Amino acid sequence: xxxxxxxxxxxxxxxxxxxxxxxxxxxxxxxxxxxxxxxxxxxxxxxxxxxxxxxxxxxxxxxxxxxxxxxxxxxxxxxxxxxxxxxxxxxxxxxxxxxxxxxxxxxxxxxxxxxxxxxxxxxxxxxxxxxxxxxxxxxxxxxxxxxxxxxxxxxxxxxxxxxxxxxxxxxxxxxxxxxxxxxxxxxxxxxxxxxxxxxxxxxxxxxxxxxxxxxxxxxxxxxxxxxxxxxxxxxxxxxxxxxxxxxxxxxxxxxxxxxxxxxxxxxxxxxxxxxxxxxxxxxxxxxxxxxxxxxxxxxxxxxxxxxxxxxxxxxxxxxxxxxxxxxxxxxxxxxxxxxxxxxxxxxxxxxxxxxxxxxxxxxxxxxxxxxxxxxxxxxxxxxxxxxxxxxxxxxxxxxxxxxxxxxxxxxxxxxxxxxxxx
Amino acid sequence: xxxxxxxxxxxxxxxxxxxxxxxxxxxxxxxxxxxxxxxxxxxxxxxxxxxxxxxxxxxxxxxxxxxxxxxxxxxxxxxxxxxxxxxxxxxxxxxxxxxxxxxxxxxxxxxxxxxxxxxxxxxxxxxxxxxxxxxxxxxxxxxxxxxxxxxxx
Amino acid sequence: xxxxxxxxxxxxxxxxxxxxxxxxxxxxxxxxxxxxxxxxxxxxxxxxxxxxxxxxxxxxxxxxxxxxxxxxxxxxxxxxxxxxxxxxxxxxxxxxxxxxxxxxxxxxxxxxxxxxxxxxxxxxxxxxxxxxxxxxxxxxxxxxxxxxxxxxxxxxxxxxxxxxxxxxxxxxxxxxxxxxxxxxxxxxxxxxxxxxxxxxxxxxxxxxxxxxxxxxxxxxxxxxxxxxxxxxxxxxxxxxxxxxxxxxxxxxxxxxxxxxxxxxxxxxxxxxxxxxxxxxxxxxxxxxxxxxxxxxxxxxxxxxxxxxxxxxxxxxxxxxxxxxxxxxxxxxxxxxxxxxxxxxxxxxxxxxxxxxxxx
Numbered sequence: 001x002x003x004x005x006x007x008x009x010x011x012x013x014x015x016x017x018x019x020x021x022x023x024x025x026x027x028x029x030x031x032x033x034x035x036x037x038x039x040x041x042x043x044x045x046x047x048x049x050x051x052x053x054x055x056x057x058x059x060x061x062x063x064x065x066x067x068x069x070x071x072x073x074x075x076x077x078x079x080x081x082x083x084x085x086x087x088x089x090x091x092x093x094x095x096x097x098x099x100x101x102x103x104x105x106x107x108x109x110x111x112x113x114x115x116x117x118x119x120x121x122x123x124x125x126x127x128x129x130x131x132x133x134x135x136x137x138x139x140x141x142x143x144x145x146x147x148x149x150x151x152x153x154x155x156x157x158x159x160x161x162x163x164x165x166x167x168x169x170x171x172x173x174x175x176x177x178x179x180x181x182x183x184x185x186x187x188x189x190x191x192x193x194x195x196x197x198x199x200x201x202x203x204x205x206x207x208x209x210x211x212x213x214x215x216x217x218x219x220x221x222x223x224x225x226x227x228x229x230x231x232x233x234x235x236x237x238x239x240x241x242x243x244x245x246x247x248x249x250x251x252x253x254x255x256x257x258x259x260x261x262x263x264x265x266x267x268x269x270x271x272x273x274x275x276x277x278x279x280x281x282x283x284x285x286x287x288x289x290x291x292x293x294x295x296x297x298x299x300x301x302x303x304x305x306x307x308x309x310x311x312x313x314x315x316x317x318x319x320x321x322x323x324x325x326x327x328x329x330x331x332x333x334x335x336x337x338x339x340x341x342x343x344x345x346x347x348x349x350x351x352x353x354x355x356x357x358x359x360x361x362x363x364x365x366x367x368x369x370x371x372x373x374x375x376x377x378x379x380x381x382x383x384x385x386x387x388x389x390x391x392x393x394x395x396x397x398x399x400x401x402x403x404x405x406x407x408x409x410x411x412x413x414x415x416x417x418x419x420x421x422x
Numbered sequence: 423x424x425x426x427x428x429x430x431x432x433x434x435x436x437x438x439x440x441x442x443x444x445x446x447x448x449x450x451x452x453x454x455x456x457x458x459x460x461x462x463x464x465x466x467x468x469x470x471x472x473x474x475x476x477x478x479x480x481x482x483x484x485x486x487x488x489x490x491x492x493x494x495x496x497x498x499x500x501x502x503x504x505x506x507x508x509x510x511x512x513x514x515x516x517x518x519x520x521x522x523x524x525x526x527x528x529x530x531x532x533x534x535x536x537x538x539x540x541x542x543x544x545x546x547x548x549x550x551x552x553x554x555x556x557x558x559x560x561x562x563x564x565x566x567x568x569x570x571x572x573x574x575x
Numbered sequence: 576x577x578x579x580x581x582x583x584x585x586x587x588x589x590x591x592x593x594x595x596x597x598x599x600x601x602x603x604x605x606x607x608x609x610x611x612x613x614x615x616x617x618x619x620x621x622x623x624x625x626x627x628x629x630x631x632x633x634x635x636x637x638x639x640x641x642x643x644x645x646x647x648x649x650x651x652x653x654x655x656x657x658x659x660x661x662x663x664x665x666x667x668x669x670x671x672x673x674x675x676x677x678x679x680x681x682x683x684x685x686x687x688x689x690x691x692x693x694x695x696x697x698x699x700x701x702x703x704x705x706x707x708x709x710x711x712x713x714x715x716x717x718x719x720x721x722x723x724x725x726x727x728x729x730x731x732x733x734x735x736x737x738x739x740x741x742x743x744x745x746x747x748x749x750x751x752x753x754x755x756x757x758x759x760x761x762x763x764x765x766x767x768x769x770x771x772x773x774x775x776x777x778x779x780x781x782x783x784x785x786x787x788x789x790x791x792x793x794x795x796x797x798x799x800x801x802x803x804x805x806x807x808x809x810x811x812x813x814x815x816x817x818x819x820x821x822x823x824x825x826x827x828x829x830x831x832x833x834x835x836x837x838x839x840x841x842x843x844x845x846x847x848x849x850x851x852x853x854x855x856x857x858x859x860x861x862x863x864x865x866x867x868x869x870x871x872x873x874x875x876x877x878x879x880x881x882x883x884x885x886x887x888x889x890x891x892x893x894x895x896x897x898x899x900x901x902x903x904x905x906x907x908x909x910x911x912x913x914x915x916x917x918x919x920x921x922x923x924x925x926x927x928x929x930x931x932x933x934x
Contacts, residue, residue: 215517215536215550243550245537335661335837337651343492350521357534395658399834402453406827409450412443413820419439421813450823457655461630465652473640494644571640 036076037084038068051155058156064117071095071103098138100147101129128227135227144185151175167225169214173199176219195219198276217243222274236274237267250361282318285311285359306364313371314355320378321348327385334392341384348377477510477569480562488524488531491569497521498558498569499531501542510569511544512556522555531555596784600810603790610684611788613677615818616825620670621776623829624708627663628765635715637761639754642717643843650840661833669829671709671859674702675923682916686789692898694786697779699895704772706859711764713857717757718841723854725760726752731867734884753846855930862923863887865930 042051056062061070069076074091078084085091095103105126107113114121125148129135134145151167158165166175177196179185186193199205199219207216222231222239231239237257241248251257251267260267266274271284271292283290285307297303324345328338351374358367475498477491483502490497490513497513501524511531515522520535530547531540538549545554558569584590602611634653636645649656678698681687687695714725729752733743748755790798798805808814856864866887870879893900901912 213517213550214552243536246534332839334835335657335839337647337657337840339647340651395834398453399830402450402830403827405446405449405453406823406830408446409443409823410820412439412446413816413823415439416443417813417816419436450826454826457658458630460654461656461659462633463654465654 036067037079038072038074038076040079041081042068055156058158060157060159097143097147100149101126101135101138104148105129125226128224132224132226132228133230146179150179167220169218170209170212172220173205173218195275198273202275202277203279204277215243233264233266234261235267236269240268246357247360250358250366254360254362256362280356282311282314282356285314306362309364310359310367313368314352317348317352317355317371317374317378320375320382321345321352324348324378324382324385327382327389331385331388331392334389336388336392338385338388341381341388344377344381344384348374348381350374351377474568474570477560477567480565480567482567483508486526486529488526490521490523493558493569499524499555500560500567500569501531503542504529508560508567509542510558510560511540512558514555515551516546516553516555517550597811598809600784600787601807602788602810602814603794604806604808605790605794607684607791610680611814612818612821613673613680614783616821617670617673617677618776618780619822619825620666620673621772623666623826624663624670625769627659627666630659631663632765637715637758639717639757639844642715642757643840646716647840650837657837658833661836661838662829664838665829665832665836667709667712668858669825671705674705675859678702679916679920683913684789684791686791687898688789688792688901689898691782691786691789694779694782695898696895697775697782699897701772701775701779703891704768704775708764708768708772709857709859711760711768714757714760715764716840717844719844719848719851720841720854722752722844722846723850724856725756726850727854727864728856728860729756731880731884734878734880735888736881736885739884751846858927858931861930862926865926865933868930868933 039051039053039056042049043053044050051068067076068074069090072092072095073089075084075086075089078089083089085093109123109126111123114123129148130139134147137145138147151172153166160167160169162168163170165171173196180191181193181196183193204217207213208218220228221242223229237248237251247268257267259265260270272280281290284292287294293307294304297307324341328341328345331338332342351370355367355370355374358370361367475491475493477493477498477500478489483489483500485502485506486504488499488501491500492498493513499511499513499522501509501511503509511522513521515533515535515538517533517536517538520533522531522533522538522540524530525532528539529542531542531544532538533540533549533551536550538551539547540551540555541547543554544557546552557572559572561568561570581590602608631649634645634649634656636642646660649660651657681695681698710725710728714721729743729746732746733739735742744750746756746759747753748759855861867880867883870883872879874882897912
């Protein structure tokens with residue numbers, strides 16, 4: 001045995017197959033019959049032919065009872081490699097990239113088969129895939145595009161809910177980026193390769209990867225997964241509206257919708273960009289470097305005036321809230337209890353948020369409603385803060401009076417003591 | 423100074439000191455007692471504690487509608503179902519803390535910020551919310567609808 | 576009219592005889608007499624605590640879900656509730672301060688010596704009780720700082736070998752700091768400790784009354800040698816009136832502190848949020864807390880924290896028994912206890928300041 005093993009280790013020729021089979025044969029004789037003879041060799045082989053038992057045991061298919069032959073065919077009961085891997089026994093060998101979607105789809109498009117394992121698992125992935133840019137190009141003979149195994153990995157394929165899965169929400173952007181950020185690999189395709197870099201700076205990435213909000217969007221949320229494709233210029237708002245409902249509803253009714261459509265401009269993206277989307281601030285309505293309105297509008301026209309008015313309203317409410325906060329903080333730091341007004345400040349901030357959302361209607365009357373509501377609340381809170389300060393002064397007056405009384409007593413006592421001791 | 427000069431102003435001075443000290447004591451006692459007496463009078467606003475809040479009056483809500491009320495330091499959502507029963511949930515979305523609302527067209531609780539939806543038992547049904555909303559107990563007390571935190575078993 | 580009442584009482588209770596000791600009581604008069612006021616001020620502040628404590632009981636409710644809200648109610652809704660609570664909090668802190676000052680003045684003026692050993696013992700026990708008041712009372716508003724300070728404080732108790740764990744569970748009313756802990760601490764604060772403190776306080780006052788006021792040794796030697804130098808004042812009314820002035824000053828200070836710096840309420844405790852950074856106990860525990868932090872985690876083979884807790888326990892016990900380590904008359908000139916007192920004062924002050932400044 002030792003001789004065989006030594007030979008096996010030193011050998012890098014195709015003969016290793018033969019040698020290995022002898023080792024395996026010996027092992028089988030020692031351990032009784034094996035039902036999956038594939039692993040006997042392939043667990044000892046180097047990449048890419050090697051698949052360790054440990055790796056394969058992580059695979060969701062292995063966990064559901066599928067084996068090598070489920071995809072690769074062959075006869076795992078035979079210990080003779082020639083018989084086990086004979087074309088006659090249905091052995092397929094290395095699966096051709098072009099065949100992979102079909103192979104996976106063989107089961108995954110079969111509802112009655114999939115139902116046995118997970119009745120709620122969808123079975124339209126293959127159909128979707130053929131509608132994706134990846135699928136269309138594959139069908140046209142381009143084998144550089146992603147097939148199932150490129151994203152899902154192979155032999156250690158995990159469920160998407162597994163944090164180690166390549167298609168877990170937190171990981172999936174990196175998985176896409178493996179190709180899409182590789183400028184060399186993407187050469188010849190007319191799309192940029194900076195999406196991942198931009199996405200990494202975005203508010204969505206921060207929510208997902210930093211704050212761990214699994215509902216925050218990643219690549220597949222907007223582009224689809226199996227049917228991955230750009231959403232299309234005129235359909236962008238339909239994608240964003242899945243989460244940003246209010247903004248979308250207002251935009252739908254706004255004058256900008258038709259204008260953007262007519263100019264073939266991509267909806268939300270015009271102002272907010274796509275992959276590198278940052279937290280929107282009031283500066284978007286301004287005239288500075290972050291400003292967006294004036295990219296299209298001419299200075300001084302009615303829209304510019306409305307823009308300036310809106311910005312003024314938002315700033316006014318923002319200022320009013322900050323002002324109330326200042327007075328409340330002052331009252332708080334001098335020990336007054338203003339938690340009720342503090343709670344009210346949250347409402348005022350809600351109004352400001354609401355007003356900022358209403359901006360998407362581009363209607364000053366609607367926005368002013370929210371602004372007015374917020375200003376009212378902020379004014380009430382400011383008043384509460386001022387009252388607290390008045391109360392504080394009352395306390396000090398009361399203190400002063402009792403201190404005077406105490407002072408009189410002290411002087412009186414001093415005189416009295418002097419008196420009785422003289 | 424001779425004893426004769428001292429003897430006349432002496433009782434006078436004694437009385438002045440006595441009056442001075444007495445009025446001082448009186449004034450200082452008044453300034454101690456007054457706050458205490460005011461303190462003893464129970465305030466008009468009854469203290470329900472952090473466990474309870476009056477969410478609404480019986481007449482406030484129509485069937486199939488909701489109302490935001492203050493519960494401690496957070497908002498709560500009181501819902502009157504179409505059959506006239508009440509339900510109370512925490513009003514703070516578990517996603518990013520926006521205030522949720524009752525949608526009478528969906529008969530569900532909806533968060534406008536990112537389209538999160540909860541059912542009437544507070545369970546997060548769709549959208550971003552990671553956790554269900556807290557459910558509170560609802561009681562009727564006279565014409566007031568009182569909401570209270572569920573007692574830990 | 577007063578004379579009639581007095582006569583009436585005298586006939587029945589022998590009132591004059593009963594109050595005789597008070598009338599004949601004298602207080603030595605010398606340049607260090609000011610220190611004699613500290614005990615009285617501490618007593619006065621204790622009285623303030625009892626009075627404001629009872630007032631707070633009118634509205635306070637113990638319970639994890641109610642405590643914070645009821646204190647908030649006192650602070651915002653009840654008229655002058657802010658004043659009562661702020662005075663209670665400030666007075667508590669001042670009382671601990673004056674109690675410490677009283678103790679060190681007794682130490683430096685050698686007032687603990689024979690025959691006043693038991694006065695010292697009862698006094699130190701009172702100090703411990705007062706610190707117990709502070710520790711238990713701090714939790715009652717159920718705010719975040721108090722919650723975590725209590726968590727850390729009871730955790731330290733748990734470090735004591737063998738008895739530590741059961742003691743911690745006893746204090747917490749379970750494995751963790753919960754509403755059960757609050758209920759317990761409330762009981763300690765308003766029933767157990769006041770009962771104990773009243774008994775020990777009466778003993779302390781009785782001993783002071785029986786033994787008279789101590790005179791610093793040097794002065795006493797001088798006075799015995801030369802009795803004409805001796806200066807005394809009667810307790811009633813001369814000393815008491817002066818004490819009254821001290822009390823009025825204390826009241827003024829309390830009122831000013833309460834009105835200008837009302838005790839704030841903080842944020843309601845939430846056991847499920849992580850502890851805020853830099854949790855510290857009240858200042859009077861800070862020197863112990865800081866010491867425990869400075870002890871290395873392993874000293875030789877003993878756990879550093881355990882060592883620290885044991886050391887403090889031992890020091891506390893020795894401190895109570897301090898007068899018994901000084902032998903009688905011959906060693907009157909021995910200075911080691913003064914040295915120890917200076918060291919203890921410097922250590923407590925230094926560690927407190929360090930603990931306050933440390934992150």
